[in-house]
Amino acid sequence: xxxxxGTGDRGKTSLFSGERIEKNDARxxxxxxxxxxxxxxxxxxxxxxxxxxxxxxxxxLTRIQSxxxxxxxxxxxxxxxxxxxxxxxxxxxxxxxxxxxxxxMQSQLPELTVFILPGGHSSAAWAHVxxxxxxxxxxxxxxxxxxxxxxxxxxxxLLTYVNRLSDYLFxxxxxxxxxxxxxxxxxxx
Amino acid sequence: MRKxxxxxxxxxxxxxxxxxxxxxxxxxxxxxxxxxxxxxxxSLTIDDITRQYTLINQPDASKLTICVGHVPDGRLTPLxxxxxxGEIVILSAAAGFFIYQSLGRKAVxxxxxxxxxxxxxxxxxxxxxxxxxxxxxxxxxxxYRDEVEQAAGEYIPCLSxxxxxxxxxxxxxxxxxxxRLAKERYDFYLCGNVDMIRDAIRIIDQHFPGSxxxxxxxx
Numbered sequence: 313x314x315x316x317x318g319t320g321d322r323g324k325t326s327l328f329s330g331e332r333i334e335k336n337d338a339r340x341x342x343x344x345x346x347x348x349x350x351x352x353x354x355x356x357x358x359x360x361x362x363x364x365x366x367x368x369x370x371x372x373l374t375r376i377q378s379x380x381x382x383x384x385x386x387x388x389x390x391x392x393x394x395x396x397x398x399x400x401x402x403x404x405x406x407x408x409x410x411x412x413x414x415x416x417m418q419s420q421l422p423e424l425t426v427f428i429l430p431g432g433h434s435s436a437a438w439a440h441v442x443x444x445x446x447x448x449x450x451x452x453x454x455x456x457x458x459x460x461x462x463x464x465x466x467x468x469x470l471l472t473y474v475n476r477l478s479d480y481l482f483x484x485x486x487x488x489x490x491x492x493x494x495x496x497x498x499x500x501x
Numbered sequence: 502m503r504k505x506x507x508x509x510x511x512x513x514x515x516x517x518x519x520x521x522x523x524x525x526x527x528x529x530x531x532x533x534x535x536x537x538x539x540x541x542x543x544s545l546t547i548d549d550i551t552r553q554y555t556l557i558n559q560p561d562a563s564k565l566t567i568c569v570g571h572v573p574d575g576r577l578t579p580l581x582x583x584x585x586x587g588e589i590v591i592l593s594a595a596a597g598f599f600i601y602q603s604l605g606r607k608a609v610x611x612x613x614x615x616x617x618x619x620x621x622x623x624x625x626x627x628x629x630x631x632x633x634x635x636x637x638x639x640x641x642x643x644x645y646r647d648e649v650e651q652a653a654g655e656y657i658p659c660l661s662x663x664x665x666x667x668x669x670x671x672x673x674x675x676x677x678x679x680x681r682l683a684k685e686r687y688d689f690y691l692c693g694n695v696d697m698i699r700d701a702i703r704i705i706d707q708h709f710p711g712s713x714x715x716x717x718x719x720x
Contacts, residue, residue, distance in 0.1 A: 317695050317698055317699055317718050318695070318699040319698060319699055319702040319716070321699075322703065322706065324706055326714050326715075326716070328598070329713070330602075330604075330688065330713030330714055330715050331713055332702075332705070332706055332710075332712070332713075332714055393602070393604070394602035394603065394604060395598075395602060398598055398600070
């Protein structure tokens, strides 16, 4: 199936709720960052260490990729539009699930008392990149919320989720190094 | 978004009806547990060949019906055209977000060819008071014209090669959009081939700023 329609060739695109907006709109910046994050999560999956625990992490990340589609759809929908009926907003349970995974990974890692350099195994390096893009997505979403054009329903849960996701990605980076038998490199001040 | 089910259904052919020389309806028994929202489509599979079609029946109908443009040298439509009652096809769960959303503005439906399908589903679910621009080569190709015209508040047949002098717009739907439709904010629903969709979007961006656009594209 072809994927190009040419309807966005003049710098505009359509929101899920039907509005035509400029492609440099703050909203597009926000869900574009989420899209970028999702692609980077895919890069983490593709580079996970070949150990049994990697399969568990892969399943977690696949769920996160699906959840990021929910985040993107929410960001692409205007407040008050009937399209909201088709959304599945993030809720606190989604964030709690992330916390459980963080706690599970962290219980196997040495306590962190110093700054570490982002890197190590390729999967860890990708997880760190994903973490930084997650932070950017969070900043864009906060800017967008300041404009009051997003649905209220789910805004708090969404922010909690994105914040928690960057925590998850940080711990995941360390966990990937742990699974690969590598040690996090400590920052030498 | 709501999760889309990945389940699939077996459905037997129950009937077929040719609308023109190259467009036909085909109906299937409704599998138990199958549900859809008017405007949604299904993936239909025969012999590992899959294509997507919009359901045009009422939501609670006992049969599922699609409208098919016959492509004689295509892979799937000749099989559908030859299908006999009782033959089994595989249908996916209904999917898609080309769904009528009442937003308080005038809705303008723009359809070419079998792109009228989702609008039929809307109409059969009770949608009224819309403006419909239906595009075709000539009068005979205006699929479901009577039903659409009766439901529409305003109905504009747009014919690119008319065979008579009847009341219609002599030209494509996009030229009507550009030259005749009053310049207001609308909720546009576009369904048809990619060239029409692309041209319509250009015109809407230029002449109808602030409008909302929902589209379903055929390639």
